[in-house]
Structures are given as structure tokens and as C-alpha cells.
Amino acid sequence: MxxxxxxxxxxxxxxxxxxxxxxxxxxGRYLAAVFSGTVQWNPMVxxxxxxxxxxxxPPEEEDSWKGYARDxxxxxxxxxxxxxxILILQGLLPLNPQQVPGFSLEKALNIAISFTTNTNxxxxxxxxxxxxxxxxIGLSVQNFLSAATGLCIAAVVMRGLIRNKTxxxxxxWVDVTRAVLYVLIPLAFIVAVVLLSQGVIQNLDPxxxxxxxxxxxxxxxxxxxxxxxxxxxxxxxxxxxxxxxxSAHPYENxxxxxxxxxxxxxxxIPASLPFMFxxxxxxxxxxxxxxVTMMVLFIAAAGMLYSAELAGNPSLASQGVSGVSxxxxxxxxxxxxxxxxxxxxxxxxxxxVNTMHDSxxxxxxxxxxxxxxxxxxxxGGIGSGFATMIAFVIVAVFIAGLMIxxxxxxxxxxxxIFEMKMAIVTILVPSILVLVFTGIALVVSGGLxxxxxxxxxxxxxxxxxxxxxxxxxxxxxxxxxxxxxFYALAGxxxxxxxxxxxxxxxxxxxxxxxxxxxxxxxxGTLPTASPSFVLWLIAVILIIGALTFFPFFxxxxxxEHLSxxxxx
Numbered sequence: 208m209x210x211x212x213x214x215x216x217x218x219x220x221x222x223x224x225x226x227x228x229x230x231x232x233x234x235g236r237y238l239a240a241v242f243s244g245t246v247q248w249n250p251m252v253x254x255x256x257x258x259x260x261x262x263x264x265p266p267e268e269e270d271s272w273k274g275y276a277r278d279x280x281x282x283x284x285x286x287x288x289x290x291x292x293i294l295i296l297q298g299l300l301p302l303n304p305q306q307v308p309g310f311s312l313e314k315a316l317n318i319a320i321s322f323t324t325n326t327n328x329x330x331x332x333x334x335x336x337x338x339x340x341x342x343x344i345g346l347s348v349q350n351f352l353s354a355a356t357g358l359c360i361a362a363v364v365m366r367g368l369i370r371n372k373t374x375x376x377x378x379x380w381v382d383v384t385r386a387v388l389y390v391l392i393p394l395a396f397i398v399a400v401v402l403l404s405q406g407v408i409q410n411l412d413p414x415x416x417x418x419x420x421x422x423x424x425x426x427x428x429x430x431x432x433x434x435x436x437x438x439x440x441x442x443x444x445x446x447x448x449x450x451x452x453x454s455a456h457p458y459e460n461x462x463x464x465x466x467x468x469x470x471x472x473x474x475x476i477p478a479s480l481p482f483m484f485x486x487x488x489x490x491x492x493x494x495x496x497x498x499v500t501m502m503v504l505f506i507a508a509a510g511m512l513y514s515a516e517l518a519g520n521p522s523l524a525s526q527g528v529s530g531v532s533x534x535x536x537x538x539x540x541x542x543x544x545x546x547x548x549x550x551x552x553x554x555x556x557x558x559x560v561n562t563m564h565d566s567x568x569x570x571x572x573x574x575x576x577x578x579x580x581x582x583x584x585x586x587g588g589i590g591s592g593f594a595t596m597i598a599f600v601i602v603a604v605f606i607a608g609l610m611i612x613x614x615x616x617x618x619x620x621x622x623x624i625f626e627m628k629m630a631i632v633t634i635l636v637p638s639i640l641v642l643v644f645t646g647i648a649l650v651v652s653g654g655l656x657x658x659x660x661x662x663x664x665x666x667x668x669x670x671x672x673x674x675x676x677x678x679x680x681x682x683x684x685x686x687x688x689x690x691x692x693f694y695a696l697a698g699x700x701x702x703x704x705x706x707x708x709x710x711x712x713x714x715x716x717x718x719x720x721x722x723x724x725x726x727x728x729x730x731g732t733l734p735t736a737s738p739s740f741v742l743w744l745i746a747v748i749l750i751i752g753a754l755t756f757f758p759f760f761x762x763x764x765x766x767e768h769l770s771x772x773x774x775x
Contacts, residue, residue: 224505271374276710293345294318297341302339321447330695347435353445358476360713364714367720488618493736512574548561582595598713602751668686
């Protein structure tokens with residue numbers, strides 16, 4: 208099978224995205240039923256009621272956005288604390304056949320925040336530094352809870368847009384329970400069974416040591432409960448690998464089928480949220496408009512990445528060597544499988560990788576970097592991507608309203624100063640974090656000491672790292688000592704601020720919109736479900752998201768590409 212066949216690859220990607228669209232439609236319909244309370248399975252209802260009784264929460268009572276935000280923060284703080292203790296006490300806990308010690312305080316802090324914020328940035332090698340108990344009880348459980356938190360944020364934003372003249376936007380404990388019991392656990396169980404059937408391992412065996420070919424030397428093969436973690440890693444847009452090689456490892460991603468299946472899982476829930484919005488609002492055209500916006504940007508990104516990698520390294524081309532740049536890529540997946548995975552994982556804030564992003568060509572590496580820096584709204588992280596896209600919609604509507612001299616409206620509600628402030632906070636906080644901490648890293652000794660590659664590529668690695676952490680993606684360009692105290696502590700701060708400040712801002716925006724009354728549409732009402740608005744929204748996303756970082760692009764990937772063209 209050839210590594211790249213453009214015609215076959217284009218058809219394959221088109222069919223794949225069509226399947227994703229169909230699945231997202233039905234998943235969105237199911238999610239709308241779950242969060243509107245119309246899905247009730249008797250065993251789950253009994254379990255729900257037991258949980259609510261234990262924590263003393265009346266499920267019929269809803270909160271204002273402030274109460275919802277309070278409960279969300281408390282829930283995540285508890286999860287962080289438990290995971291932090293597991294990490295530092297790992298060496299004393301059971302299910303540790305390799306007797307790996309506990310993590311240092313700065314690493315434990317970074318990892319606990321990383322998994323609590325749905326970032327899954329890894330400063331450790333999973334198979335060598337984490338016990339089975341840490342992987343299962345610590346990291347995998349938090350994968351479920353952080354993903355559920357994201358779903359709750361999306362559900363609240365939708366309620367804020369739909370409800371009228373009320374300050375009640377939901378009950379966090381009810382929402383997070385339903386997200387876990389009705390969505391994540393059933394789907395993850397099915398996915399784990401499918402992965403097991405394809406060869407992904409699931410055991411508690413110690414490391415297996417085998418002899419090399421002809422008895423020369425030995426090799427250690429790590430075992431573990433991989434399939435269960437792999438399932439929620441993909442479904443929950445988490446991305447943290449059981450193995451350091453992540454989804455390039457044959458025990459995490461053994462076949463061409465699992466490669467496409469895992470990409471499908473990365474996209475499934477984020478792509479379903481616009482459809483969920485359409486069903487909940489009884490205005491499917493609005494959801495479709497958001498979905499089309501995301502898909503257009505996704506296809507454009509995949510096309511640019513495919514073209515860049517198909518063209519190969521311009522420095523080698525000048526030496527008479529042409530063809531696909533396969534450094535750091537999996538030959539068994541081909542160019543299409545690699546490009547689709549890399550585009551999906553950075554568009555969706557997943558962070559899992561089946562190729563080394565650091566090995567992409569300069570223009571190829573620019574694509575995942577831009578996808579992250581756009582705020583991860585090209586489907587985006589589970590829940591957070593949709594919420595950030597709504598922030599961009601609010602900004603686009605507001606600017607359009609100013610241009611035509613009319614008070615901006617969205618879904619028959621006026622967009623005023625407070626909503627604009629919250630939308631701007633949501634959009635700009637991650638960008639500010641990237642700019643500030645990249646600048647700090649380039650002047651302080653701790654930041655400079657961690658950069659292994661000088662020049663434009665080294666700059667790209669630093670920008671990518673803080674972009675990945677601020678936008679809760681988790682993938683990396685590598686080339687950095689990410690486990691050093693500077694990057695571990697700075698990264699922890701960036702991840703927690705990048706996750707919760709925009710989340711709280713969107714909850715506040717939802718609470719404000721829920722209080723507003725709807726106003727009748729008139730001849731001057733902006734049609735937000737039209738093709739022209741989709742194009743306008745894309746333009747706003749690109750202008751705000753991409754141009755903010757244009758100097759970095761010029762000094763990083765563009766400068767590196769020009770140096771390769773010049774034979775440097």
C-alpha cells in the first residue's frame with residue numbers, strides 16, 4: 208500500500224468525515240435528551256438518587272450561574288486534591304508491580320492540574336513512571352470527571368441562550384452525574400470492548416522481559432490496563448497516553464482500523480454539540496451553522512497539512528530527494544491516517560498523537576499550532592470548544608451590529624456590554640497566557656535552559672507548549688525539558704487559568720443571557736443561520752485568533768521554512 212495516494216486519501220477523508228457527521232447528528236440528539244432530563248434508565252435513576260442523597264443535593268433545585276460555578280470549582284478542587292495525593296504517595300500504594308516511586312511535588316502538581324483541566328499534558332513516561340493504580344484510579348477517573356465538567360459547561364451555555372427571564376441555569380451535580388452515567392461510561396465501555404477486539408491490551412501483569420533475536424540481549428515490554436484508559440482518553444478529549452509513545456504505540460493503536468476509530472472517537476462528542484444545541488433550542492439551523500463553520504475550518508486545516516507533508520522537506524528537494532516527509536510518522540497508517548489524526552487531535556483539544564508533531568515540516572507544523580491558537584474552536588475540547596465558539600459568535604454578532612447601526616442580537620436576545628466582556632475574556636485569556644509566558648520563558652534562565660533546539664524551531668516549540676497548555680490540548684512539539692521546575696510550575700499555572708477563567712466567564716455570560724427576554728425579529732435582524740454569517744464568523748475567528756500570533760508565525764515556522772528553502 209503506498210504511503211500517499213492523493214485521490215484515494217481525499218476520498219477516504221471525505222467518507223470518514225461524512226460518517227462523523229451522521230454519528231454526530233444522532234449523538235447530539237441523544238445528548239439533548241440526556242441534559243433535558245428525558246432519558247431515564249431505571250438502574251441509573253436509582254443510582255442517581257442514591258448519589259444525590261449521599262451528598263445532600265435536591266436534584267430538582269437549580270442554581271444561578273454563581274452557584275453553578277461554585278459547585279463546579281469545588282468538584283474539580285476535590286478531584287485535584289485526590290489525584291495529587293495518589294501521585295505523591297504512589298510508591299506506598301498497591302497495584303504497583305514495578306515499584307515505581309511517588310512523583311516529586313512539582314511534577315505531581317503539574318500532572319494533577321493537567322488531568323483536572325482536561326489538558327493531559329504529560330511530564331512523565333506512563334509505562335515507566337506511573338503505577339497501575341495511578342493510571343486507573345487516578346488518571347482514568349479524572350479523565351471521566353474533567354470531560355463531564357466540559358459537557359456541563361456546554362449544557363449551561365445552551366440553557367443561557369434558550370431560557371428567558373430567569374436566573375436559574377441548572378444543577379451542576381445533576382448535570383455532571385448524567386454526563387458520566389448516561390454518556391461517558393456507556394460509550395467508554397463499548398469503545399473499550401471494540402479496542403480489545405483489535406489487540407489493545409487490558410491486564411494487570413508486570414513487565415514482560417523477553418530475549419532478543421538469536422538470544423542477543425533482552426527487551427522489557429510494558430503491560431497494563433490500556434484499553435479502558437484508551438477509550439476515555441479519546442472520547443473525553445483527554446489525550447494522555449498510557450505509554451509515552453501515545454497512540455503511535457501498537458498496544459494503544461495496533462491497526463489501521465483502530466487508527467481511524469480513535470480519530471472518530473476524538474471528533475464524536477465535540478462534533479455532536481452543535482447538533483445538541485439545535486435540538487435543545489428547537490432551531491436546528493443555528494446548530495448546523497456552527498457545525499458548518501467548524502467543519503469548513505477543519506477541512507481547510509487538513510488540506511493544508513496534507514499538502515505540506517506531501518511536498519516533503521524543501522531542503523531535501525534541493526538535493527534531488529523528493530517525496531512525502533515521513534520522519535516521525537507511522538508508515539503503517541500512511542499520510543492520510545497521520546494527517547487526519549494530527550488535525551483532529553489539535554482541532555479538538557485532545558492531545559493524543561500518532562506522529563511526532565516536532566517532525567512535521569515547518570508549514571505542516573504551523574497547522575496544528577494555528578488550530579490550538581484559534582482557541583480550539585474547530586470542534587474543540589469536549590464542551591469547552593463549543594462554549595468558546597459561542598464566544599466568537601457573540602463577538603461576530605456584536606461587530607456586525609455595529610457595522611449596520613443596530614443593537615446586536617443572537618437568538619432573539621440583545622447582546623450588550625456585559626456579554627461582550629465575558630466573550631472577550633473567554634477568547635483572549637488563553638492568548639494572553641501564551642504571549643506572556645512565552646516572553647518570560649525566552650528571558651529567564653529556567654526557560655532558556657529547557658530549550659534544546661535554538662533558532663526558529665526552538666521558538667515554535669516554546670510557543671506550541673504554552674499554546675497547548677493554555678488551551679488545554681496537551682500535545683507537544685517536544686524539544687523542551689517540560690519536566691524542569693520552570694516549565695512544570697509555569698505550565699501548571701497556565702493550565703488552571705486557561706481552563707477555569709474562560710469557563711467561569713462563559714457561565715456568567717450564560718447567566719446574563721438567561722435573564723433576558725426574547726425580542727421579536729425585524730427586518731434589521733442579522734440572520735445568524737445563513738451562509739453569509741458562517742463566512743463572517745470564520746473571518747472573525749481567523750482575524751482574532753490568527754493575527755494575534757502573526758509575529759510568532761513569522762519568526763518561527765515561516766522563518767524555518769525559508770531557511771530550509773535556502774539550504775540552511
